[in-house]
Amino acid sequence: MAEDKIKKAELKIAGMTCATCVATIEKSISKQDGIYDVKVNLGNETASVEYDPSRVKLIDINRAVTDAGYNVICEKVTLRIGGMTCAMCVKTIENALNKLDGIVEAHVNLGTEKAFVTYNPTIVAISKMRKAIENVGYHYIGVEGEEAEDLEKKTREHELREKRNRFIVGFIVGIPLMALMYLPVTLPFSKAYFMLIVSSPVFLYVSSPIFRAAYRSLKNKNLNMDVMYSMGIGVAFISSILGTFEFILSKEFLFYETAVMLASFLTFGRYLEARAKGKTSEAIKRLIGLQARTATVIRDKDEIEIAIEDVEINDIIVVKPGEKIPVDGEVIGGASFVDESMITGEPIPSLKKKGDTVVGGTINKNSLIKFRATKIGKDTVLSQIIKLVEEAQGSKPPVQRIADKVVSYFIPAVLSIAALSFIVWYIILDYTLLFALTRFISVLVIACPCALGLATPTAVTVGIGRGADFSxxxxxxxxxxxxxxxxxxxxxxxxxxxKGKPQVTDIIPIGIEERILLSLAASVEKNSQHPLAEAVVKQAKEKNIELEEVENFDTFEGKGVIAKIDGKEILIGNRIFLEDKNILYLKEIEEKVLRLEGEGKTVIHIAINKKICGIIAIADTLxxxxxxxxxxxxxxxxxxxxxxxxxxxxxxxxxxxxxxxxxxxxxxxxxxxxxxxxxxxxxxxxxxxxxxxxxxxxxxxxxxxxxxxxxxxxxxxxxxxxxxxxxxxxxxSAVQLGKKVMSRIKQNLFWAFAYNAALIPLAAGLFYPLWGITFRPEFAGFAMAMSSVTVVSLSLLLKGYIPPAKRLKEEKRWK
CATH class of the missing domain: 3.40.50.1000 (HAD superfamily/HAD-like)
Incomplete structure (x- = not known):
């Protein structure tokens, strides 16, 4: 193997404790095909791996470490990207990122226009990712959360404005040109030359983004929709020029109005699509909008207002009534009701007093409180929720693999159909060149993998956002x-x-006072974290029973506990535990236990020196x-x-x-x-x-x-x-939401497949011999634009979905 084909990766690994861990990881990685050398260093917790990237990927190496029971420390970043138009754009960017050394996994979401990247920071930097994105012809806007919000908004607004201006100019000129072409209008000069002069600057202005995108795609050896659209509108315009000058083609080949209207419809469709896509991520924008921008902190005994980014752990923060709580923390002064509905969905404010936790993004309702900051930045609950929702929106459900696979074959198939339709009509069936060329152009512009590419990610984005609305x-x-x-x-x-808050319901002593029985049980159980133990201790405290010191406390998971008090062995547990310890089970107890258990209560037994002295029944409310x-x-x-x-x-x-x-x-x-x-x-x-x-x-x-x-x-x-x-x-509600989103994805995929399956044959002229039905290129372009808009609009309908379980609960609340 050539030396230059071997790559080296250094992985940071968590969870190693000894030399056995080293051997386990080395063995697991070495099993992968294409691994040449593995050296694991326990001291600095790293693994140095030499591998052949053509045979094994970094994600496979990471998986080998995970399968061995350890974790590879990777970082995740969300990149904002501009300029994507279809599923092939997604594939191009994913391929460019995944080719970089150090990229574990990269997923691109067309709906939100973001790349979700898991990477090894010791191998690859974000600057390299930026370069890779720009090299394949797309705009790198920035890293999510790094002052990119305003930049993304400005970029989106600029792109929408550009698209709007282009299609408006196109329609203003294209519609009169169509009227001139089809209405019996006589001109004192040549119609062909007039249309050439009027349409050329407009056509170049409206179609230039499509041609630029096609050039970038071909430069990177990719076929995308822009290549097909460029071929369609390019053939229409060039044919018109040739017909105008009667070079090769005659004057009947005038498609100027078709070329302008086609470019306008394509741009109009992308404008509508971009507007709709912007609405799919509104849930995230709402969550980000919950974050406070500033905080009032006490520094050197003075209250000063600082940016949220400047808050530090243990800062004392003052929040007045009506203000947002800026970060997570613990109340140290004052008491107030706090509205947590934006995070928990609970409409009733909860009382927060000294020792209680408060969460950033919630609203202080009625009194001034002071709290100590315990979590800031990306560690706050709200930041974690935002990150989780964003990553989820960027993920791909398995059903999307079907669409991805279809898209990879789609464009070559459409080019073949377009070429075949031209050959059949012109050469085999001997129709006119004009008719055959029109069919060729119509097939190129009506085909739409964009709808297939948008079907899943838009529904996932809106569905997961809707879930976040319901907590x-x-x-x-x-x-x-x-x-x-x-x-x-x-x-x-x-x-x-x-509820997980069990309460003691019955105490039945045998040959011992009830208070002594409860004291012994609570004294032992205070050392346990089990909810039943907490119930016993709570009961003793409520009855002001003094607890004893215990020795030799021992836990037997799922059975009970043993300890010593004043030299006596106290055993507390279930019947199996008593039998394990050879303690005689009394008949008089069995009847009581059967009755209590029949009422849904849990019974614990107490024994002193291997002799049962009582039982305690505990119940938890539903x-x-x-x-x-x-x-x-x-x-x-x-x-x-x-x-x-x-x-x-x-x-x-x-x-x-x-x-x-x-x-x-x-x-x-x-x-x-x-x-x-x-x-x-x-x-x-x-x-x-x-x-x-x-x-x-x-x-x-x-x-x-x-x-x-x-x-x-x-x-x-x-x-x-x-x-x-x-x-x-x-x-x-979660199950119902999942069913609804998957149903919408299937609907989207059905319409996307059905659209292409029905309209491509129609554009190719399949039904022309029977019924004389076909598509003019400009109307084919309009139909293509509407297909993507339809799919995105269907996904947006999920924004109004309320799971039946959620509705049922609300109805009962108001009754």
Whole structure:
């Protein structure tokens, strides 16, 4: 292998702890075809890899590291790009970026005109990405979030103004030229020369962007729609010149009005398309608009107003009534109601007092508060939400691969059809050259892969933005597509179906006082983080019971705890734990336990020195919308499963109350992922709903992990779908939104395919011999323009979509 074909990449790797990690990573990378050398350095946590880029890509090397259980530290950047017009533009830019050393993955969204790039900053800089974009003929506007907002707005407005001016001038001249051509008007001078003089400057003005784009495309050895359009309008105009001077062609070959009107219609279509595309990303603009521009901070005992970018961690910030909270923080003074509806969707302001957290972008309603900044810049909740939504809007669901594949063959196929139609009409069927040439031009300008290219990204962009409006954060297009196919959804019980705030309902002592029993139980349980333990401790505090010091505290996951108090061994846990420790189970207790568990309560047993001395029953209340949400999911023909660590009797009682038939009881936290896998092995597409805290393996194993949070405390990293509000009904809303978006994508693709399938044969003259039906080139151009506008408009209709589950909840609220 030639030395110059070997590339070297240095990867920054997280998660290595020992020499075994080094060996594991080296082995995993070395298995890839095309790897020549791998050296992993534990000290500086890097891997130096020599590889053949023609046989293995950087993304494959990164995946090998991930498969080994480690993480490659990459950076992500969103680049704003101008000048894209069709799906081939997307492909051209993606190819240019993906060819750069250090680019892990680059996706371009035609709808939002952004490139979403994952890259290794030690290998490639953003300046190289800029150069690559500009080298293939597109405008690099800037990096998302780096003062690019105003620049992007100005660039978009300038492009729209340019397009508008061009098509207006084109129509002002083109329409009279059409009238002159088809109406019986006599002129004292040559019509051909007059049309040449009048149309030439207008044609060049209107069509110059199309010809420039075609030149750039050919220069980069690509075929895009601009090449086809240039051929169509170019042939029309050149034929007219040849006909005017009667060189090769006669005077009947006058297409001046056709060339001008074609260029005008093409420009008009792109103007409408650009306007519509600008509306697809309004959700992001709304989120960005929530961010405060300034903050009032206390510096040297004075209150000063500074730019939001200058706020530092631990700054003391003052927020007056009616002002936006600039960054995330913790209240240290004052108390006030804060409107968090713009992030959580909850209409009722929540009280924030000392020790509570506040979130940037929310609005202080009625009193002055002071808080300490804890998260600033890109680490704030709002910034993370904006980043997540942007990345999701740039992702491609698997269904788009169909369109991408079709587009790659589309232009060569259309050129072939155009050439074939010319040959058939002129040479085989012996029609006039004028008729054959008209068919050739019509086919070139009516074909439209733009509609195919816009069908998916515009719907994904609007759909994910609409989800954000409802506090439903969908991380990628694949999650949207899979949510439509979900056949089973597994719900964790505690904190998901229930409020996660269990309360003690019954205390039954045996041969011991109730206060002593509760004191012993709470003294041991105060060392545990389990929600049931917290309920016991809370009950003891409410009854002002003094807690004892404990020794030798030990946890047995999924079973219970053991500790010593004053030399006595205190055991607290479930029945299995008692049996494991050979503790005799009393008959008189069993009857009480059966009754309590039949009521849906969880029973914990307390034993002193291996002798049962009492039981405590604990119950967790269901969330308000749990029952309705389960009904709504069943209406969607989805099998609903509840998974819990509770015993079968308690679990069944709660499930009956909710309306769930399929229950998995006594499942340890670490085994939840295995239960999800069992459903997948049966061919089910599985969603898992959990709180994102101790459900990480199950969320990762599921086809769609849905993390449900409590307001702004939700972990952004958890799951493919994040529900910011602590509302189970949003699970149904997320599924319904996914189904709606996928339905709209399929509609878009259908119309895009149907348009081309129906109108290309019509333009080629297929129906002319039977019914005399065909298309004039200028009307073909108008039809092409409308196809893209139709697809984008269908996607924009999603902006008004309200999931039925969301409507149902609102109706009940107002009753």
């Amino acid at each position: 439903i954060l969908i991380k990628n297009g694949e999650a949207l597509e899979l949510s439509e196919k979900l056949s089973t959804i597994v719900f964790d019980k505690t904190g998901t179906l229930t 969330k308000e919308t749990t029952k309705e949400a389960i009904k709504e999911l069943k209406r969607l023909k989805i099998n609903v499963v509840m998974i819990t660590g509770d015993n079968k009797r308690t679990a069944d009682a709660i499930a009956r109350l909710i309306g769930i038939e399929d229950v998995l009881a006594r499942v340890l936290p670490q085994d939840k992922a295995d239960e999800v896998k069992k459903f997948q092995e049966k061919g089910e597409v599985v969603g898992f709903v959990g709180d994102g805290i101790n459900d990480a393996p199950a969320l990762a194993q599921a086809d769609v992990g849905i993390a449900i949070g409590s307001g702004t405390d939700v972990a952004i990293e958890s799951g493919e779908i994040i529900l910011i509000k602590d509302d189970i009904m949003d699970v149904a």
